[in-house]
Amino acid sequence: MQLITPSFHHPLHGVEQTRQLEHALAQTLPAHTLMQRAGLTVARLALAITPHAQRIWIACGPGNNGGDGLEAAWHLQQWGKHCVVTWLGDAGHAPADSAAAHQKLTEAGVLIQTKAPSGHFDLCIDALLGIGTSPREPQGPMADWIRLINAQGGPVLSVDLPSGLHADTGQTTRLSVQASHTLSLLTLKPGLFTAQGRDTAGAIWFDALGAETHTLGTVKPLARLNARPLVHTRQHASHKGSYGDVAVIGGAAGMTGAALLAASAALHAGAGRVFVGLLDDDALKVDAQQPELMFRSFRSLDLSSMTLVCGCGGGPVIQTVLHKVLTSQSPVVIDADALNEIAKDSTLQATLSARRGQKLATVLTPHPLEAARLLAISTHQIQGDRLAAAQAMAQRFGCTVVLKGSGTVIACPEQTPVINITGNARLASAGTGDVLAGMVGAQLAAGHTAFDAACRAVYQHGHLADTWSPELALTAKQLANGGPSCG
Ligand SMILES: NC(=O)C1=CN([C@@H]2O[C@H](COP(=O)(O)OP(=O)(O)OC[C@H]3O[C@@H](n4cnc5c(N)ncnc54)[C@H](OP(=O)(O)O)[C@@H]3O)[C@@H](O)[C@H]2O)[C@@H](O)CC1
Numbered sequence: 086m087q088l089i090t091p092s093f094h095h096p097l098h099g100v101e102q103t104r105q106l107e108h109a110l111a112q113t114l115p116a117h118t119l120m121q122r123a124g125l126t127v128a129r130l131a132l133a134i135t136p137h138a139q140r141i142w143i144a145c146g147p148g149n150n151g152g153d154g155l156e157a158a159w160h161l162q163q164w165g166k167h168c169v170v171t172w173l174g175d176a177g178h179a180p181a182d183s184a185a186a187h188q189k190l191t192e193a194g195v196l197i198q199t200k201a202p203s204g205h206f207d208l209c210i211d212a213l214l215g216i217g218t219s220p221r222e223p224q225g226p227m228a229d230w231i232r233l234i235n236a237q238g239g240p241v242l243s244v245d246l247p248s249g250l251h252a253d254t255g256q257t258t259r260l261s262v263q264a265s266h267t268l269s270l271l272t273l274k275p276g277l278f279t280a281q282g283r284d285t286a287g288a289i290w291f292d293a294l295g296a297e298t299h300t301l302g303t304v305k306p307l308a309r310l311n312a313r314p315l316v317h318t319r320q321h322a323s324h325k326g327s328y329g330d331v332a333v334i335g336g337a338a339g340m341t342g343a344a345l346l347a348a349s350a351a352l353h354a355g356a357g358r359v360f361v362g363l364l365d366d367d368a369l370k371v372d373a374q375q376p377e378l379m380f381r382s383f384r385s386l387d388l389s390s391m392t393l394v395c396g397c398g399g400g401p402v403i404q405t406v407l408h409k410v411l412t413s414q415s416p417v418v419i420d421a422d423a424l425n426e427i428a429k430d431s432t433l434q435a436t437l438s439a440r441r442g443q444k445l446a447t448v449l450t451p452h453p454l455e456a457a458r459l460l461a462i463s464t465h466q467i468q469g470d471r472l473a474a475a476q477a478m479a480q481r482f483g484c485t486v487v488l489k490g491s492g493t494v495i496a497c498p499e500q501t502p503v504i505n506i507t508g509n510a511r512l513a514s515a516g517t518g519d520v521l522a523g524m525v526g527a528q529l530a531a532g533h534t535a536f537d538a539a540c541r542a543v544y545q546h547g548h549l550a551d552t553w554s555p556e557l558a559l560t561a562k563q564l565a566n567g568g569p570s571c572g
């Protein structure tokens with residue numbers, strides 16, 4: 086069992102793949118073994134997170150998730166805990182593994198109740214719903230028990246998934262369990278890490294139940310977790326030209342700040358030189374706070390020799406430069422208003438898609454609303470399946486897509502998508518998206534592929550927020566500078 090941190094590219098398997106693996110593994114083991122392993126590991130984690138808990142409520146659902154709970158209760162009872170076990174199943178109709186667990190617990194003399202318990206519990210174990218959850222709203226006792234678990238206010242350990250959370254998408258039913266810990270079994274599920282997953286699952290643990298890495302490797306994952314990128318030591322004998330040039334193109338009248346944030350972020354993320362091509366003719370020609378930035382008119386920029394970050398603060402006028410940017414042979418990051426303009430214009434969309442045929446690096450960085458415009462669907466549909474939406478955009482436009490939001494998804498046509506788990510809600514403030522675009526630009530300028538550049542920048546952007554002092558406000562300006570202590 087392990088606590089999940091962004092240290093490894095863990096594979097993420099959805100419901101279908103998890104069931105395939107379960108089936109393959111179960112064939113090699115005596116009956117009920119997987120559920121017995123599941124119950125034991127749940128009981129061990131319960132003990133680890135609440136070592137002094139005496140009174141434990143184990144709420145068990147009608148399927149095999151409930152069976153895991155019954156198995157866990159058996160161990161906890163053996164270890165001297167006072168377990169209150171409630172079950173929504175029916176011994177005559179329960180799945181075979183759950184029926185066996187029910188019989189074992191009954192034979193151990195544990196009372197299995199059907200009514201909601203009363204009083205306070207030191208720990209609740211939520212074994213109501215796992216990968217078998219359907220999108221219908223829980224009703225009756227299931228709904229009552231979810232409300233009661235959430236009302237306890239103490240630690241809640243969810244078995245496999247917080248009940249009500251969909252394993253593939255991270256969507257929840259309106260009523261769902263709010264866990265402090267979730268122990269994902271056999272596989273890690275993508276829904277734990279994106280959309281509502283991060284807010285409902287708490288700390289995420291994983292136990293492969295004896296499935297070795299090569300067994301997990303037999304089924305293609307839906308996604309992988311982003312992991313801390315390797316930091317390359319700079320060669321002593323290098324110079325600014327070794328790290329590439331970035332040109333930020335944007336900053337229409339009244340919106341120069343966005344372009345300056347992206348430029349500053351590119352600079353602090355290691356680009357060799359950073360140019361700013363502002364679309365406002367009357368804009369500043371130098372930034373005294375950041376004298377390293379070189380201001381140029383868009384017309385005078387040599388687009389062929391630099392990485393372009395296009396759209397930050399661009400307004401509708403960005404439309405006038407997009408054809409030139411998209412037909413350049415340079416790596417390109419497309420953000421904000423540039424995305425909105427492309428969404429409106431099928432000719433620009435064709436120009437964007439044509440870059441793939443020329444093997445030109447292109448990264449789109451939409452937030453869900455921009456993504457909705459690009460795919461001409463609703464934001465609700467985008468958020469309903471973020472992995473699928475990011476992949477659809479990557480396929481449609483033939484490039485790398487960074488779908489921002491809780492559990493940012495990075496997708497490209499050739500690779501398994503990645504979900505990022507660094508970052509937090511402090512990033513939900515003006516300008517942080519411009520900073521990310523600049524950071525992606527710096528990674529592209531350093532020579533990384535579009536997908537790698539996006540993964541590295543997204544990780545670092547989130548990591549800065551995760552290591553930010555809780556006493557200090559997180560502002561985009563300081564984020565661009567690499568953190569509050571850096572300027
Ligand atoms: N896979 C593995 O490798 C292993 C799996 N294991 C465990 O098994 C779990 C999967 O078990 P599972 O397939 O029985 O599904 P599960 O989540 O218990 O739910 C099905 C039941 O819930 C009901 N129900 C569904 N939605 C509902 C709703 N919204 N509101 C109300 N009710 C709803 C549904 O009713 P139905 O829709 O059929 O009427 C059915 O009765 C998995 O997550 C893991 O914990 C481990 O033991 C070992 C290895």
Ligand SMILES: [K+]
Pocket residue numbers: 150211212213214215243244245246247248
């Ligand atoms: K559960």
